[in-house]
Amino acid sequence: MALIPRLRALKNSKVLSQGYLPDKLWFLDEQKRDLGIYLGYILNDNVPPHILIIGPRGTGKTTLMTIFRAELLKTIKKNDLNVKVGYTHAPQTAFSAFAQFTNDVGVDLPTQGVGYDIAIARYEKACADSISIFIIDEIDQIKDINDLLIQLTKRNELNSKVKGYCIIGITNKQRIMSSIDQRNLSAFNHRIINTHEYDATQTYKILSDRVDHAFHKNVVDKGVLEKISGHAARRKGDCRFGLDVLLQAAELSEKYQSDKITIKITDEAIGVVEFKFIYDNIARKTLTQKYLLLKIAINNDIHRPLLFQWYSRVLGNDALSSRRINEYINELIEDQFIERYYVRIPTGKESWLHLFELEPYHVIISIATDSFLSLYGGSLPDEDLDKIQEVKQKFKSY
Ligand SMILES: Nc1ncnc2c1ncn2[C@@H]1O[C@H](COP(=O)(O)OP(=O)(O)OP(=O)(O)O)[C@@H](O)[C@H]1O
Numbered sequence: 001m002a003l004i005p006r007l008r009a010l011k012n013s014k015v016l017s018q019g020y021l022p023d024k025l026w027f028l029d030e031q032k033r034d035l036g037i038y039l040g041y042i043l044n045d046n047v048p049p050h051i052l053i054i055g056p057r058g059t060g061k062t063t064l065m066t067i068f069r070a071e072l073l074k075t076i077k078k079n080d081l082n083v084k085v086g087y088t089h090a091p092q093t094a095f096s097a098f099a100q101f102t103n104d105v106g107v108d109l110p111t112q113g114v115g116y117d118i119a120i121a122r123y124e125k126a127c128a129d130s131i132s133i134f135i136i137d138e139i140d141q142i143k144d145i146n147d148l149l150i151q152l153t154k155r156n157e158l159n160s161k162v163k164g165y166c167i168i169g170i171t172n173k174q175r176i177m178s179s180i181d182q183r184n185l186s187a188f189n190h191r192i193i194n195t196h197e198y199d200a201t202q203t204y205k206i207l208s209d210r211v212d213h214a215f216h217k218n219v220v221d222k223g224v225l226e227k228i229s230g231h232a233a234r235r236k237g238d239c240r241f242g243l244d245v246l247l248q249a250a251e252l253s254e255k256y257q258s259d260k261i262t263i264k265i266t267d268e269a270i271g272v273v274e275f276k277f278i279y280d281n282i283a284r285k286t287l288t289q290k291y292l293l294l295k296i297a298i299n300n301d302i303h304r305p306l307l308f309q310w311y312s313r314v315l316g317n318d319a320l321s322s323r324r325i326n327e328y329i330n331e332l333i334e335d336q337f338i339e340r341y342y343v344r345i346p347t348g349k350e351s352w353l354h355l356f357e358l359e360p361y362h363v364i365i366s367i368a369t370d371s372f373l374s375l376y377g378g379s380l381p382d383e384d385l386d387k388i389q390e391v392k393q394k395f396k397s398y
């Protein structure tokens with residue numbers, strides 16, 4: 001028996017990990033400038049406007065804000081400004097968001113047993129006359145977002161003890177606006193900063209910059225980065241996906257005792273990351289969404305109205321309204337699980353749906369929908385049950 005020394009393809013794995021702050025944020029100059037202008041208000045003792053940072057997954061929103069948050073804290077300290085900065089990530093309720101950022105600012109609030117009025121009064125007493133900047137990453141996770149906006153935006157108009165609130169929301173849901181009430185929107189009066197999809201050339205640039213810092217020289221074979229960038233670009237330039245693949249490839253190269261990251265290893269890494277990515281994402285979807293995905297997967301392509309019909313036939317009285325179903329479908333399209341396309345017919349056009357990518361989706365959908373099947377399987381038509389078995393059989397090897 002012998003001990004095998006670790007192969008050191010990686011010089012610094014941290015460079016590829018979540019939370020690492022890169023030396024350079026590429027292609028975000030405009031966004032940096034806008035954020036710099038808005039947050040620069042504090043230098044004149046003015047309250048910055050509310051801001052929403054919106055853009056597809058993995059396009060640098062959190063990283064951009066993390067860098068600015070550090071900059072804010074440095075400036076506040078240096079100039080001794082009465083500005084408080086609180087950060088919260090993916091809070092589930094408006095109240096927990098408020099409790100988390102007051103906590104981050106250093107004001108402890110009981111998590112239960114107090115209402116907004118008391119909580120806000122305590123915060124304002126502790127932070128009187130301050131400009132209060134609240135950063136809410138993944139703001140779309142808050143179920144009662146309107147409550148938070150009502151509470152905080154109205155404080156800016158009322159005689160509050162703080163100088164003013166600035167909310168910075170971050171989200172990858174383009175349709176976030178539709179969940180905010182119209183009357184809140186006008187009080188919110190926010191600025192929007194968009195991050196955009198990166199194309200394959202841009203993703204290549206961002207990833208190659210990281211590869212230079214993460215791997216030893218000449219470890220990554222020719223063509224590997226092009227391949228990963230292409231995949232990331234197809235996911236609207238999701239750089240996190242690309243970085244995860246690189247990290248996975250490094251692990252596999254150790255496992256295979258390879259001193260290179262080859263195309264073959266990369267293909268395997270892409271498969272592993274894709275599988276995990278899809279699995280995690282489907283697990284977080286509602287039962288109805290899993291069900292809709294299941295039906296689309298087993299049909300390959302489906303005419304949208306047929307999906308509704310089928311859904312209400314199987315679920316009967318449990319079926320949700322068609323408006324709700326439409327929202328769910330739109331979210332699945334935005335999350336790139338499914339694609340919508342139009343078919344021309346003599347009287348106009350028809351809306352059809354199909355899965356964004358086929359292979360791993362099929363198997364995961366069948367796994368993820370087991371819970372659905374145990375509830376509603378009995379009401380599925382035989383032909384669908386047969387198809388599900390067929391799909392599962394086909395991808396059994398995964
Ligand atoms: N323009 C860029 N330059 C350098 N690195 C980038 C850039 N854009 C994204 N990245 C890197 O990609 C990874 C994902 O970025 P980040 O977490 O900021 O994305 P996000 O937009 O917040 O995604 P999500 O919507 O999923 O939260 C990070 O490691 C980040 O450093």
Ligand SMILES: [Mg+2]
Pocket residue numbers: 061062063137
């Ligand atoms: Mg983020």
